[in-house]
Amino acid sequence: MDSLWLLLTPATMAAILLGTVFGVVVGALPGxxxxxxxxxxxPFTFTMDPVPAIALVLSVYCxxxxxxxxxxxxINTPGTPQSAAxxxxxxxxTRRGEADLALGWATMASLIGGLFSTVVLIIAAPQLARIALRFGPIETFALICLALTCIAGVSRGSMIKGILAGLLGLFLATVGTDPMTGSVRFTFDVFALxxxxxxxxxxxxxxxLGEVFSRMAERHGGTAQIEGRVGFKLAPLGEWLLRWKTLLKSSLIGTFVGILPGTGAATASFIAYSEAQRSGRYKERLGTGEPEGIVASESSNNAVTGGALVPTxxxxxxxxPTTAVLMSALIIQGIQPGVRLFIDNPEIINAAFIALIICNLVMFVVGALSAPLITRVLRMPEPLLLGMVLVLSVVGSYGVGGKLFDVLVTLVAGVAGFFFRVCGVPVAPIVIGMVLGPIFEESLRQGLILTDNDFSVFFSLEHPIALxxxxxxFLILAWSAWTEVAAARERRAAA
Amino acid sequence: MPKGTRRAFSRLAAATAFLGSLAFGLPAHAYPDKPVTVIIAWAAGGATDVVTRALEPVLAEKLGANLVIRNITGAAGTIGTAEAAAAEPDGHTILITPAGPITTQPHLRELPYDLSSFDAVGRINITPMLMMVTKESPYQTLDDIIGASKEKPGSVKFASTGAGTLPHISILALNQAAGIDTKHVPFQGSANVMQALLGGVVDVFSDQAQLVPQYELHPVAAWADERLPEYPDVPTVKEGGYDLSFANWLGVFVPTGTPEDVRAQLEEALKATLETPSIVEALEKMKLTISHMNGEELAAFAKAEHERNGKLLADAGLKK
Incomplete structure (x- = not known):
């Protein structure tokens, strides 16, 4: 209870509120x-007391x-990779004019996912952290193999194109410095590469940019602008109850993936999304504007926050990288995360836990209150909106690494994205490939070093989790192949 | 404003500026006459970045210019370092860097720069590395590790934070000095190494000493000439019979060709910054001990490290 009083100070509350508003804005800006x-x-936390400092950082994080x-x-542009799904x-x-409802689903799902993982964190952090330690390179490799099956999930209907897009993503991830030897590959003597x-x-x-280009092409063809409601609308409880299984499962997936080091919220949201596609109540409608898809993606990526704090x-x-920066903020405050933290500083830990709950609630309120304002971008004349997205994209891509070369990469990827849209190639698998590629390669090669290049050890009883x-x-792959074939047969029979 | 008045006004302004410069005898290019860019070749929030951001307000004040921190990331710090090397050598671009990008990476592969592309301004800190294992590890001493490696080559697994990093080079040096064969497993960062070490995937890691209390590890040996004050009971690798020392440090550099007086001004500002009590305290919080060197000393120090690392990498067959 003392921890609660530590939190209920004007400074801490202000930190949470400002941090949340700031976090939503930065998260929403592409790049x-x-x-x-x-x-x-x-830098602001340097001069703050520990509790407001922690509250600020956590609120920005969530x-x-x-x-x-x-x-x-x-605007069909994930502000962060975590929201690509x-x-x-x-x-x-949004295209159907239901932006207000979609935001309602996303905000509520984020809240529930965030709270769910916070509760898990509070109840079982030290115990769960031990699971994270059992994940060596070989287990990580197996987990990434499982995650790669989401490529099949998000490519349903255009499986070959989707798999090719996924492979392209995996290939793009290999460009640059070899993680094991430090030598460079596929750079064609371009130093920036x-x-x-x-x-x-x-x-x-x-x-x-792909979206901007294709909307420009549509305008050229004379398509009307989307007329949609603005504001914020929560779906009735009954609608939520129909999708509770996906909500729970996605929150669990997010928390679990969050606990395992090396992966992250982007991976979690794709796994949750493809699980919803496999087992959701409205799995047939997923990908066409079904709230269940938003629920899966958003509850899982926010569930990662609490999960990722477990090992941290x-x-x-x-x-x-996100929790790494968060941890350096704690260390600067003189709080050393680690096995001793829960024993030595219980009041700080409890304050952090309660702060996390408050952050999630404030996040919901800020989301709900700002939605009527933000959704007005849809009322903007489209050329203006497209221009704005273009500028933000360039700024965003430059801002990450401070390299003009990245802007060039963005432009090239934008043109490619436009052609992919024209040809009906899904772009989400490329992102999955690029997110998972580096961990896939690193864990595989580390595993091979450890096993003296004996790949069969990966599948042996020496590593039961990996097995x-x-x-x-393999079961999921077999199931996907089976349903794809069955669907094709049905279509042929119907025709 | 009528046209005539405006012309008169601008003439007056020009005359004032001219007279002003005569009166105070200002040189044509006073340094610094615009914000100074600090290039960090690592992501915001990383170790180098956090130190730089702590120094920033005081350094800006001592230098009399605003500082703009640019994080130019990628390829083990070489992309940002290359950008710094190519900058105008007028003191308005400075590089704050650890040893890797300038003393090891140029040996590993073709880069558009080398150590000679930079003039040294000063060293900020130096922290000797510790060799560490878990408390439950079967290898509690340097002799354990070397004995086991001799008995069964490749049985002891050493982690590093990537090819060509200090932890990796220290492994190469020990292999060579002791005539042993160990297994090298590279990871993406020290957090990943800690997970693998605590999970029993790897056995030994060498890096900054603060990891030992943070993860309740067992310190095996210090890579230093003398025992570390915080670990008086931990022997040095030198005591074990191998004259090897490795340390993490941060230095400030400018592109070669920066005018002498500008460099002197930067040196002075850095020295004054590192003597400021609030900075000493901030770095102490990060478990970093300030160990200042002036430009000349750092140049010699970096050159020696550059040569030694080049030799170690060449002997291991990793030199480009």
Whole structure:
């Protein structure tokens, strides 16, 4: 209870409120993500007391993950890679004129996902952290294999194109410096390429610029502007109850993936989305503007926040760049995350837990209150909106690495994204490939070093977790192939 | 404003400026006459970045110019470092960097710069590395590690934070000095290494000493000439019979050709910054001990490291 009083100070509440507003804005801007958002507020925490400082950083963390969904839904441009899966159903809803409803689903799902994972964090952080330690390179490799099956999930209907797009993503991830030897590959003697192709510049290009270009083409053909409601609308409880299984499952997936170091919110949202496609109540409608898709993606990516804090706080091992920056904020405050934290500083930990709950609630309120304002971008004349997205995309892609080369990458990816749209090639698999590619390669090669190049050890009883995950992967693949074939047969029979 | 008045006004302004410059004898190019860009070749929030952001307000004040921090990331710090090397050598672009991009990366592959592309301004800190294992590890001493490696080559697994990094080069040096064969597993960063170390995937890691209390590890040996003050009971690798020392440090550099007086001004500002109590305290919080060197000392120090690392990499067959 003392911790609650630590929190209920004007300074802490102001920190949470400002942090949340700031996080939503930065998260929503394409290219600028959670890492950048936390880094920007980091210097402010230097002079703050520990509790408001933690509250500020946590609020920026949660709300920036949520913020990415706003632009994903409204302009088909995920503000952060974590929200790439949200575009699949969020944007079709906006096109139907239901942006207010889509935002309602996303905001509520983010809240529930965030709260769910916070509760898990509070109840079982030290115990769950031990699971993270059991994930060596071989287990990680198996998990990534499982995650790669989402490519099949999001490509339903155009399986071959989707798989090719996924392979393209995996290939793009290999450009640059070899993670094991430090030598460079596929750079064609372009020095700037030795740093590889950034995920953010490619993502912003494929989604944001691709969207701008194809809308420009549509305007040329004379398509009318989307007329949609503005505002914020929550679906009735009954609608939520119909989708509770997906909500729960996605929150679980997000929390679990968050706990495992090396992956992250983008991976979680794709896994949750493809699970919804496999088992959701409205799986047939997914991808056409079905709220269940938004629920899957948004509850899972916000559930990652609490999950990722498990190894960060309990072991001092941040699972992704975002929690790494968050951890450095704590260390500067003199709080050393790790095994001793829960014993030595229980009041700080409890304050952080309660702050996290409050952050999630404030995030919901800020989301709900700002939606009527933000949705007005849809009322903007389209040329103006497209121009704005173009400028933000260029700024965003430059901002990440400070390289003009990244802007070039964004432009090229934008043109490619336009052609992919024209040819009906899904772009989400490219993102999945680029997100998972580096971890896939690193864990495979580390595993091979450890096993003296004996690949069969990966599938042996020496690594039961890996064996289990690989088995599930094969089952899912077999199931996908079976349903695809069955659907094709049905279509032929009907015709 | 009528046209005539405006012309008269601008003439007056020009005359004032001219007289002003005569009166105070200002040189044509006072340094600094615009914001100074600090290039960090690593992501915002990383170790180098956090130190730089802590120094920034004081350094700006001592220098009398605004500082703009640019994070230019990628390829083990070489992309940002290359950008700094190519900048105008007028003191308006400075590089704050750890050892890697300037003392090891140029040996590993073709880069548009080398150590000679930079003039040294000063060293900020130096932290000797510790060799560490878990408390449950079967290898609690340097002799354990070397004995096991001799008995069964490749049985001891060393982690590093990537090819050509200091942790990796220290492994190469030990392999060579002790005539042993160890297994090298590279990871993307020290957080990933810690997970693997605590999970029992790898056995040994060498890096900054602060990891030992943070993860409750067992310090095996210090890569230093003398025992570390914080670890008086931990022997040095030198005591073990191998004269090897490795340390993490941060230095400030400018592109070669920066005028002498500008460099002197930067040196002075850096020295004054590192003597400021609030900065000492801020770096202490990050477990970094300030160990200032002036430009001349740093130049010699960096050159020696550059040569030694080049030799180690060449002996290991990794030199370009």
């Amino acid at each position: 600028l993500g959670s890492v950048l958002a936390i880094t920007i507020v980091l 709300s920036s993950v949520y913020g990415g969904s706003v632009s994903a839904i409204l 949200t575009t699949l159903d969020g944007y079709p809803m 030795s740093g590889g192709l950034g995920l953010i510049p490619v993502l912003v290009g494929l989604f944001a 706080l309990a072991l001092g091992i941040p699972g992704d 289990g995950l690989i088995t599930v992967t």
